[in-house]
Each structure stands twice: as structure tokens, then as C-alpha cells.
Amino acid sequence: MANVGKLQETGKGNVLIVDDDRNFSWGLCEALKDAGYKAASAVSSKDGFAKLSDSPVDVVLLDLKLGAEDGVDVLKRVKKEYPDVAVIMITAFGDIPQAVECMRNGAFNFITKTAHKEPELFFATVGNAIESSLSRRRDKLHRQELKRFYDTDDIVAGSEVMLELIRKAAKVAESPSSTVLVTGETGVGKELLARLIHERSSFKDGAFVALNCSALPENLLESELFGYEKGAFTDARTLKKGLFEVADRGTLFLDEIADMHLRLQAKLLRAIESKCFRRVGGTQDISVNTRIIAATNKDLRDEAEEGRFRLDLFYRLSVVPLEVPALRERMEDIGPLTEHFIKRFNRELGKNVRGSSPEAMQRLLTYDWPGNVRELRNVIERAMLLETDDVVLPGHLVLEPVRRGRPAPKEAPAPAGEEGAQTPAGPAAVRPEADTLTLVEAEKACILKALKLAGNNKTRAAQILGISRQTLRTKLKAYSEDAPGLDEEPEL
Template identity: 45%
Template sequence: MICDRIGRGKCCAEADLTFLSNMGDLLNEMEDPKDALEGILKNLCGFLKAFVGMITLHDRLSGMLMTSVSYGLTAEEKMKAIYQTGEGIIGRVAATRKPAIISDISKDSVFLNRTGIVSTERPMAFLCVPVINKNELVGTLSIHKVNDRGMDFSYEEKILTIIGSLIGKHISVRRRHIEELEELRRENQLLQSQSIEKPFRPDNMVGNSALMRELYGLVKRVAPTNSTVIIRGESGVGKELIAEAIHKASSRIKKPFVRVNCSALPENLIESELFGYEKGAFTGAERQHSGRFELADGGTIFLDEIADIPFSVQVKLLRILQQRQFERIGGTHTIQTDVRIVTATNRNLEEMLQNNTFREDLYYRIHVFPIYVPALRERRADITILTDHFIQKINKQNQTNVKRITSGALDMLMMYSWPGNVRELENVIERAMILTTDDVIHSYNLPPSLQTGVSSDTVKVGRLDLVLGKVERQMIMDTLIANRGNVAKSAFQLGISERVMGLRIKRYNINVLNYKHLSKL
């Protein structure tokens, strides 16, 4: 029995699952990533009865594998454990991305033994697995342990592979966050050295990523003009904030900013709301009513969800865009208006043109200056600053005193795909602030859709094959959540074919349709 062989008494898959769960919690809750990895390695070596353990990290520029943390090695021995990709067993594992098991290091010519592991009377085995995240090499995870009576190390290999998967995702998120911070720091230093003017940023918007700075530049350039602007992007990215920023940065700032949600107005009322009506124009029109265009005279009108305007009304809207003229319903007097028109949509207007549900001439009239707003998953560097902003905002709004968010919870926010974008992030933070009991947002305060199998405690006890099956099922579900039910993308991220992905989905009875509508949650 495996459990008897590794000295843990009777076979107990519950202990295996508890160990994996504890390792996941350790990664999520520890503030210092190096402390977390050292704790993981120490516990792993104790669990597998290993004398030495190492985690190497791959430097993408030099190709070197540097030992980040170790167990059972002195500082001097650790410094010697540096490998080129393809060099020695560790380098070969990194190059091939396949595990390696050496049953006796003294008899293997490829094993370099740079750390000077001393041979004992019993053979010393070496196990090494690649640490990979989304097909990107992160590094390697390896252990040394005594080989008693020609042991089978398939169990240790499985445990190492699972732990490698956990730390691979953790390290990748940390590394990406650090690289983005370094990029921002370098750019900041460059700007300071060039002594240029402070970059423009609207006071109603939050974000310092390169994509957002580019967007701020577009707002700055177009705001002083009278050109028509269309803001395009997914739902929840903050298109109305951009329209408001354009108005505030223009010469019309002291004039009205009129918002119109075209999808919220019934088809039989939208024309009268936009253009107004005369007294007696229809039953119930007991007095003259000024429309939104008339109210916005001298200022800016923001037509949100312009794709939802009925085809019949689009003709009148085209006239305003061309001549800035219109008549109230039931009226004959032509009204001249001086208004800046900003529109927005999350719909595919090009597809609507092909289906003849949106006028081609109107399309080109509103597309004078398009601004594309990036989705939150495309600017993950802004998640931290947005989270801090929402904590301050909701503290003031709800009179709470939440102080911070743990690194584990922040990692979960960084890994999620955010189909609902910034609006969804704000809702998630507000929910977590309501649930916390110690004025700190923890990973378990976040919704289940953001949580892994370990952090949400959804993996149950069973035999080892069942435990591994549940881990595999949870990984598939997490990836489907991240890709909103896209099976092809999920298969690619997991490093398997679509056929194998389909078989796993069928085996674990996963309903993919449940993940295609996450943006509605």
C-alpha cells in the first residue's frame, strides 16, 4: 500500500486532501510570497519524508533556473543550485516540461549534484516536476528522499504535480503583478527625468495602466472639440464616466450634461423624450414638453445604448447630427440646438448593419471619433488601485471601517476574468465588506465564482483516485469560469485537446451552459 510505504500507517485519502487544502490556504493567506513558498516546501518535505527540497524559478530573459527557496540546504549550497535550461536533470525537466524520477543519483550520469548531496548506505532518489501555468514555464519543484527496496514513486510524483500546479498559478500572478509595477516605476522615472507636464487624468476615473493612460490621452484630445464621439466597450467598463469626463474637460463644462439611456425608454416614448412635444400633439399631451436635446442646448447629450434606438427614430437622429435641427412632435417650428453628441454601445454595430437593424448613414455619422474602452481583464494592473478606491468609497457610503484586503483575496481578484468588468468588481468588494467580521477582506469573503476548490472548501473526502478526480473537476470548472464557458480556450489553458476536454466534461457531468452567462450574475 502507498500509505504504508511512506510511513503514514493506514491509507488515508482524507489526510492527502487535508494536506492539499492546507497548502492552498497557506498560499492564499500569507502576505510574503517567499514565506508562503518556504512554508509549502517545508510541509511538503515533511509530508513525503524528503530530506531536501527545492523550488527553482525560470528567468525568461536569461533562460536560467535559479533556486528561489530550499529545504535542507545551507545558504551556500542553495547558491550553487543554478542551471541553464536543458542542463542536468532540473534543466532537462524545464526543457521537456516532463517529470523526471532518478531512483539512485549516484548511478545517473546526467545528475549534476551541485548542492553536494552526500550519499548514504541506501540509494538516494531525486524527483523533479515542471511548474507550469497556462503553458508558460514558471520553474521546477524537486525533492531528494531515500529509496528503500526499489520504491515506486508514482504517488510522490502526483503530489508534486498538484503542488506544482498550485504554486505555478500563485507565482505567475505575483510575477506579473511585480513586472507591471516595475514597468510603471520605470515609466514614472522616465517621465520625471524628462520633466514633462503632469499627464492628464479625469478626476472621475481610476486606473494607471498603459491602456487607461492611452484612453485618457484620447479624452484630452477630443474634449476641446465639438466632434461626435462614440464610446464602445463591454457592459460595466464605465462608458458613462468617460462621456462625463469628455464634458468636464470641454468648454461646455458649465452647461448641462444630459444622460439618456436609450434601452430604458419604451419605443413609443423615446421619440417624445428625445425631441419633446407640443400641447395637444397626442392624447394626454396637456402642455408643451421640452425634449432631452432641447434641455442639453449649449452642453452635452450622452446617448447610452444607442444601438437600441428604433429604426424609425434613427432618421430624425441623423438630421440632428447633420444640421443640429429638429421639431417637437406635433410642432412645425424648427428648433436649432447647439449640442455636443456623445454616444455609447456594447453591441456589435457592424453586425447590425449587415442585418439592416441599424442605419449605415447614422453609423458613419456617430463614428467620427470612436473610443474603445478596455475590459478589466485586459488591464489587471488596475485591479489593486480600483479595489482600494472601492473600499474607501463604500466605507464612506455604508459608514464601515474596512482597512484592507489580504494578499490571498487580491490574488483571486487578479486571476478572475471579470465578465461584468468594473461594475462587477465593485459589487464583489461591497459584498465582501458586508461579510467580513474583522475589517479585513479575506478570500472566503469573496463569492464562490471567484474561489478555487481549496479556498471554498468544496473538495470532499474519498480514495486517492477520487480525490485527484475532484481536483481535476475543480480545475476544469475554475477554467470554464475564467473563460465564461468557452471550451476551446479552457482546453488550451489546461494544456489538453478539445476532445479530451469534452470527455472530462462528460465524465464529471459539468453543464457548460451554466458558465456562459456569468456576466448576468
């Protein structure tokens, strides 16, 4: 066989032959080596597993009758301990039915003891097995990459309110049977939080499947969720599993749940309550153990009052309610998030941006972020994509003009003071009373908010406001009649 080795010159890899027939092993080993593979042999499973743990192996050629051992058992163990390794069974002619059985148990293919008579077929089989093993590993790497992209440890938080929410989510993760309802405005990180719960739960090895309930018409959403039997409707040519099944022992993330149709809401409630459901067109109950995390940016109670959402489903979903605050309500997260996105886009765009200038940070801190963290991410990405400076400057930041009628932020600071004219427009909502207050009163309200946000640290408050510390002190002195102590040292 050695002379046909050249056929596989490009498909080199590591092959281990586990066969008690030493002559046969030796012959294959030599042929494989001549063909440019790395090949080794073992005469027993013990010997084989020792070699598997010692050196990299892509393909195992495994004898179906390994002395007194049952090759099928050995195959199962290899697939369990080394799932990426492809196994080709070596069989005698009469054992072909057993070989087929092996393929059901995860063998890649089989060859017979007379493989040396058909070298082309033999090397093609080995080559394909190596390719399959490599592609498995590539897929795994890809999944790890994806996981890293969504790595829930990447949830960045500096504010106490977010840290507390993450702690709560991690606690909820421990009981995979609890249904969770995540609420919050668009882009606040609801899906990221759902992924965190999945990653920290005992279902983490199962799938995390996200489904946007507003994206599909009712019938399609139903068959996505519950699957269908072959022939259930004209286009149902084959059976299709629903996402409830795909996410068995995993997590089904139902985004925009408020947009689910009422009829489906009833079916979903039944499936959650009974942990079983029927495929469309099916007659059999299918049991699943799927954790449901639902998310919405609407108020489900209001939706229920308006008759658009089932109250019973709302109660069932909100066993554990998690509300992610808008970014403007946790401005302390802006610094850490900006740093995080700069690092990320340095990696992704091959840049070397060191950080943001204090003036740029001030702009970020005085904007009201209607699109929340997603908008911040996009603003940083755009700044880094288009600019060549190694620091993000205010001019790089493209922020939407402030819209009227936005929900009022609770703690956002606003630019004020004599430098106010040069600073970018702050969120309208930080000056909620601006129409009725005098300029001095509005300015004072802004200063007090900035101080509160800065934990009474005047240097920080002055930075937030974009004025000098001295200006701030002067203004505080002027207010001290109304609020004694504001201008006192030392700082907190």
C-alpha cells in the same frame, strides 16, 4: 414694527438693506434685528456690493429707485454675481408694474415703502426669501455631491491602455462639436468616460443628460428626445422640452444606441447634421448646440449589416470612436480599482477596512469579470457590507462561477502549479486550449501569461499564480529548453 419681531424667531438669516432713504433703512434694520435677524444697511450699490463681498448675505432688500441708480440694473448685477442671494425689491406704490418686471429679472418678491404697516406680511416675505436662498444653496451642494460621486477625476486607471484612453477622451473633450461613440462591454465605464468628456469640455456648465435608448418604446423615446408641443397628442396638455433642448450647450449621452428604432435613427441623424429639429407636433425648427455621445456594447457595424442600424448614422456617430476594454484585458487596473472602492465604501458604510489580503487580491486577479468594473465594485461593496474584518479576505468575495463560452481574455492569468487545487477557479477563458492541451502544456501557458502580465517580474508572477517564487523558478528551469532565458536572473 419692532414689537412684531417675534413672529420670525425661527427664520433667522442675514439681511442687507440697500436704500438711500436712511430713515426707512434704519427702521427696517432695527425691526429685523429685534426679530433675531442679522441686518445691515447700505445707501448705494457700491456700498451694497462691498458689504455683499465682505459678509454672508441671504437676502437683499433693494430700493427700486436708488438715488440716480436704476434698481433693475443693480438687481441684475446682484443676480449675476450672487445668484443664490434672494432679492426683495422695495417700491413705491405707483411702481408696482416695474416691480413685476423685476421679478421677471430674478427678484424673489417686492414690498412697498409702507411695509411697516403690515409687519406680518413683511416678515413672511423675508422668511420665504431666506428659505429660497437656503434651498438654492442646498441644491447646489447636492449637485456638487452628485458631481463628486461621478467625479470624473475618480476614473481610476493603472493600465497603459486606460491611461491612453483617458488622454484621448480629454483631447476629444476640447472640441465640443465632435460626436463620440463609446463602445465596450457592460460595466466597463462607458458612461464614466462620457462624463469625463463632458466635465473637461467648454460645455461643462451645461447639463449632462443621459438617456437609455433601450428603455422606452419608440414614441416615448421620440418625445423624450425631441419634446412635444401642447396638443401634439391626447396626453400632451402642456409643451414639453426634449432632452436635446435640455442639453443645449451641454452633453446628451445616448446609451444603448443600437436599440434605437430605425425611424428615430433617421430623425437623430438629421438633428445631429443640421443642429436643429422640430418638437413632436411642432412646425418650428429649434436650433441647438448639443454634443452627442453615444454608447453601445454591440458592434454597430454588425448591426448595420443586419439592417438594424443605419450605416450613415454609424459613420456620423463614430467621428471619434473610443473603445473601453473589458476589465479582464487590463488586469493592472484591478489593484487600483479595488483600493479605490475600498476607500469609497469605507466612507459610505462608515468602515475602516485597510485593504485586501494578498490571497484575496489573487482571487480578484484570477477571475474574468464578465460584469467588468461594475461587478468588481459590487463584489467589494458586498464584502465590506457583510464582513467585520478590517481586511478583505478571499472568503468575503462572492464571485460568479465561471461560465463557459465567455469571450476569451487576452492577458488574464490563471492559478496553476501545485497549489492550483487550493486556489479558486480561474477564468475558463484563460485556459482556452485546456480541452486539447495536456495538463503540463496548459500549466506552462498559464505561467507564461502570468509572466507577461507581471512584466517578467517573477515575484509578482508567482503571486498572481498563487505559488511560491521557488516553485516558479523550478518550473521555469524545466521549461528553459523550450524558452531559453526564462529562468535567468536578474529579474526585469
